[in-house]
Amino acid sequence: GENVEQHPSTLSVQEGDSAVIKCTYSDSASNYFPWYKQELGKGPQLIIDIRSNVGEKKDQRIAVTLNKTAKHFSLHITETQPEDSAVYFCAPSNAGNMLTFGGGTRLMVKP
């Protein structure tokens, strides 16, 4: 099965700084790479995703970059705000809508 690791497990940044979270995966057949945000006591919500035929995707302050050769993809958040504080999960997938979640990264944005 897919082995997924996220780094770092916790990340603390000052408001306005950038944050980067990296996700490594083991299955070379993976072709869908989403990032989910989970706020305290709530279900995860998709914030950005990328497919294997694209190297980078950007949506306002967030972006995802993919390196299929090295089997990792990263979430980039620029100009961080306190409301970005949450737990972020990567969840690569190779088929059938089955996601394999990483262990999560707790992001804390200090005002």
Place this chain on the structure above:
Amino acid sequence: DGGITQSPKYLFRKEGQNVTLSCEQNLNHDAMYWYRQDPGQGLRLIYYSQIVNDFQKGDIAEGYSVSREKKESFPLTVTSAQKNPTAFYLCASSTPGLLLNEQFFGPGTRLTVL
């Protein structure tokens, strides 16, 4: 409003009791999923269903059971055989197809065994 609802939000049970968690969606999605989340950890798949009257075990199905009699509903029963049931349970749904798609999550049910 379209979405996924889970009830109850908090659930307490005594050891040895079975309990059923509700999950309903009005998104007209064919696929539904149940995940378990322990503190500080990621989500682990318990069961999933790609179509009505069919479901498959996920990575940690032991001690759990499900049914899928209606497209909108996918209840999860936590049985007394589950050794450590205290956790946060999340239900999700998606539209399966050739392209992998977003899974939409409910608000979760926090189960505590007393």
